[in-house]
Amino acid sequence: MKTLLKYIKYLSIRLFFLMLIAGIAFGSYFYRVPQVIVGNTTFFNPLYSNTENTPNWLYIVDYFTFIFIIAFVLILIMTVYYNTNKNREEKNDELYVEIFLRKIFSFIYPVEEFTDKQRISQIKEMEKQLRNNRLKILFINTLRKVHSQTTGLVRLKTDYMMKELKISSFIRAYLYSPFFNDKLFALKVIGDFELEGYEKHILKLTKRNNEVLHSEAIITLLRLKIYDNLLFLVDLNMKLTTWDINIIIKTVQELKIVNIDYQTLINSEIPEISALGIMLARLNNRSEFKKEIKNKIGSSNNLVNEEACLSFSYFSNNETDYNFMINSFKIATHKSQLNFISRIASIPDKESAVHFLDWVVENQPFSQKIEAIGLLLDLDLSVIAKYKLSENEVIRESYYQVLDINI
Amino acid sequence: MNTLHWLDILNNIFFIYACLLFSLYLFNAIMSVFELRTYSNTNKFVDYKSMLSFEKLPTVSIIAPAFNEEKTIIENVKCLLCIQYPNYEIIVVNDGSKDNSLQKLIEYFDLVKVNRAYEANLISEPIKAIYQSRKSAYNHLVVIDKENGGKADALNAGINVSQNELFLAIDVDCIIEPDALLKMVKPFLDDNKHVVIASGGVIRIANSCEITDGKITKVSYPKNFWAKFEVIEYFRAFTLGRMAWSKLNGLLIISGAFGLFDRKRVVNVGGYDRNSVGEDLELVVKLRRYMHEVEKRKYRVAFIPDPLCWTEVPESFTILQRQRNRWTRGAIDTILKHKRMFLNPKYGLIGMLSFPSWVFFEWLAPIIEAIGLVYFIILLYFDLVNMHVFLTLLVFVLTFSMMYSMFAVFFEAYTYHKYKGVKYLAQSVLMIMLEMFIYQPLNMIFSLNGHLDFYFRKNKKNWGEMTRTGFNNKDKKIE
Structure with missing residues (x-):
């Protein structure tokens, strides 16, 4: 039933916009003709006397001006509504989160340990407070936050709380909802609290083309450890x-x-x-x-x-590995070349290492030169002295950078 | 053909131009709704902090050119040091400041000259010295002191010194949200269909906001008359305009005050154009051209609608005029430099839609507006104006502009809701109404002046002095 309501809401929103577009299109026709007959009813256009002699293009301009005025007023009303409502909502949310946190913590850390019966009645009491979806979401998100920041016994208690809340139909409705955000919310909750019974549907979601949904479904499956x-x-x-x-x-x-x-x-x-x-x-x-x-x-x-x-x-x-690294140095990416350099520097055959690093200093980009000179500093000081007098300015600069104690 | 027939043709041209312009705006509004919806849906549950422990995250250099910023530089650098990111460095480029900017930095952050090596891949004025801090708390701060060469030149010097995969170009006087970098980097990670070459973010106005320790603590609507207009203008430009172009992957500009770029590709295209005053626009156009001509891969310029960067906007008429003049010169320069992209199908949507719309509705707009105005006066003089038609069209334009601006304000309230209170709303409605009679005509004049400067005067490349009030003045408020 809850899923059905979600679908009705989903379709209603789309239907509303379709009707709006159809209404605007009909309006542009209606004000251009003297009357419109629908079945047995005739709708007279009160503005026909004004529009009948207007050229077509000017009529369209007039009509759009009218639409823009209506739109401006509507947008203004909506802005005022959102602005004031959001302020109130934000304040209310803050208050509710505070209340929920207090309830959650009094459940997790009771003054005296609860009996099973008391525990269930506590949860039932909480359930009663979650009168609508908005409060449910707020509560679940608060619980999720506590859950994600805790471990051990406390985490077990938040798990228990979630499972005893009897909101599986609510979660299911969100998971099967046509709204993308609802699905994501449900996946988060299922993953965080390892709720069972949704695996098949989540597996289907992993095959969706929507990258975010696909990615979230993968993580949820991982969290379910199946x-x-x-x-x-x-x-x-x-x-x-x-x-x-x-x-x-x-x-x-x-x-x-x-x-x-x-x-x-x-x-x-x-x-x-x-x-x-x-x-x-x-x-x-x-x-x-x-x-x-x-x-x-x-x-x-x-x-x-x-x-x-x-x-x-x-x-x-x-x-063998080191030799392989030296041989495949050229096909490695820049980042892995840097990694190879530091790894090769630690091989037991110091002579080969010094020879390789010297080659890097002479031939490779400057970030690798710096890395190699730095490593040579520990391996063979006699080699790096020549870089100070190198004809290559970048090698000289790299040398000075490595020796700079302030870097 | 008689004169009246010619007048008819002219009238039709103006009318079609206006219809196209309004259609574009409407299209922008619709597209931005879709884009913002997608963004908010896909990122609503993202835990950005989890990125801090990611295995594969690109390294980032934040490059902040500074010129005569002594009033704000310490606060600004402190703000940059608060950014949340696991592997980043801040490169402040002192672009030959004549004030005590460098000295202040040296003293406050305990900087010393270092022998840092770099490859001069991009042309810039000589670097005099590179500084790093002796204090470990500031070990990812690098200060470059160089000869003055302008913003683009300073950015090029910063790119030369930086060695990270991405760089964030910012204005040093901006206030950046702590998680801004995480949000800007995300598009580089979550797209496997395109190569992301750059990402831009929304700029908001910090005038009159309360700032504590380099962070915005209270957002207020500016008290300054000009800044009030600019807030509405920024809503429109960023929330509606750029969002829409981002949806189409046709964004041509990433604000110079806040943009993240792929360093290697920027080096490949030769970095910022030192001779352009619209270097931000020029770079993005150049990068796009490079992707089409050289790499020939599917790519994207991402745009983040979250308000991540706050900046001080001009509060005086003169500075506003200079800024708009410079923007116009920068746009003309870029358009002329890359004119081969214009209506060229080889560049796809950019060549066929984005670039032409810049040409028609950014470059030509002030000229057409001015011609229209002069034309109207001439018609009026010869008593050739049909007052009924004129008033109808005037009301049409005014109502459309009001609706469009109001939608931008609504969009802000609906999505981020940074500005609160009925007083702010009342003021913004008033500004929307006044804007068309004061701010828009002035902007047209400033832009026209920019055109004249570019074609006939000799200050094509002059930035014009921009003075800052400073965030720490008057009890940490910009007044």
Whole structure:
């Protein structure tokens, strides 16, 4: 029923605008003719005597002037309404949030521990106060804030509160609502409180073309910990944005998800998923996937190439790896080249490292020169002395920058 | 053909021009509603603070050119230091100030000269010295002291010294919201269909607002007569105009006071044009041209409708006149420089819609308005004016302008609601009515003057002096 009401509201808004446009179009016709007959009723145009002799173009100008005046007055009224109403609403919201916070905290930290019966009656009392959707949303958002900032027993209590509130029909209506914002709100609540029973619909939402909805649905599924190997991402066969990758990584780390199928992710044909797999492997220190990551170095996709280089240098621990890094230096992205430089500087074969860094100083862009000179400072002071007298101004400047104690 | 026939043709030209202009405004209003709706829907639940712990976030340099800003420079830099972002540096470029701007910075932030290396990829006046602070709290502050060369030149010097992926070009006297950078960077992360080359934000007016510790603490409608008009004008320009062009991916300008750019691409196009006084417009047009001609990839210039940057606007007639004159000269310069884009399908929507609309409705508008006025006076003199038609058209224009401005005010109240109170509303309605008789005609004169300066006088590249009241005067209020 609640979902149906949402749809009625959704359609009414659109119908209103359609009627408005139709009304304006009809008006422009009506004022140009003496009368309009609808069925058995005749509507006479009281302004016909004024408009009948007006040239067409001037009539249109007149008519639009009339529309603009009406629009101006309506907009002015709406502005006054919003301005004053929003002030009141903001103040009311602040008051309600304060009340809700007090209630939530008195539930979480009671003076005396509640019995089960008391606990339920407390929640029932709260439920009664949430008379309309606006208050429900305000309360849920307040609870979400407390929930997200707490852990342990307190978090369990906010979870309990949410589940006992009996608002599943409310959440369902929002999740199935045609309004985009409602869906997002429902997804947030479901994800934060790990509410069960909505998985199938959320999985459908992950396949939506709307990027925000798609991204939010993915995060909600992650939070529900049903698909914690992340393989559903491969099955989705959709590109991820850098924003998505960041949020997924953040959520995986926050929830400490461990069952990730790194191999499938890394080998995915979708570059963003592959990059995500590589990043997750690095962040979770899964060096057993070094070989797969190595194979991705030189990928035509910049993101995959960069992440593969960064992760490979992170996992590199033997001479073969170092030699591979030196050999693939030129195909690495600028950022990963910087990473390679600092990694290669730490190899046991100091002579090769110095030789490589010297090559970087002579041939690479200046940010890499600075990095290399800085590393050479620890490795071999005798080498860097020559940079002071280098004919290349950038090398000389880089040298002075590295030696400047104020930087 | 007789004279009356010629007059008819002229009348029709003026009428069609006006109809096109109004249609464009209406179209802007409708488009901006859709764009703002999309933006607010997609970002309503975004937790920007979560970006602070993102794994992949571009590094940013904030470049703030400063010229004779001693009154406000310390407060402004302190405000910039409050920005929330994990990996950023602030580069203040002292563009040969004649006052004590540099000395104040050195003393307050305990700056020392450093040997910072940089590659001079872009042409700029020589850098005399680079300073960094000895205090760790200010370790991401860099001050460049250079010979005077103008704003574009100072920005180029800043870009040379910066090594980050993106740079935010700002006016040093602006007040930036702490989460502004996070919001500006987001479009660079959340679009996998286009390459985002730049993002711009809404500028709001800080005159008469209360400012504490470099932050806006209370938003007030300006007390100054001219600034009141400018508030309405900024609502229209940013909330309606730029939002609409952003929806179409046809935005040609990102305000010089606040814009985030892809550094590498800006270097590739040769940076800011040192000879232009409309360097902000020129850069965006140049970048777009580069994307069409060289990279040939799908790209986007994003626009953030959130009020993220607050600036002081001219409060005196003379300074306002100089500012508008400069804007006009900058626009003409850019249009002429990139005239091959005009109605050129090779540049897609930019060539066929955005650029022509700049030409017709920005460049030509004051000229056509002035010709129209002179034409009307001549007709009046020869008693050729049909007063009924004239009054009808006059009322049409006035009601449309009022409705459009009122819609901009409503849009602000509905979305961000920064200005509050019935007194503000009453004043803004009054200003909307007065605007058409005072502010708009004056703007037309200022723009015409800009045209004359550009074509016939010799101050094409002169910025004109802009004095600031300063945020800290009179109990931290701009009066």
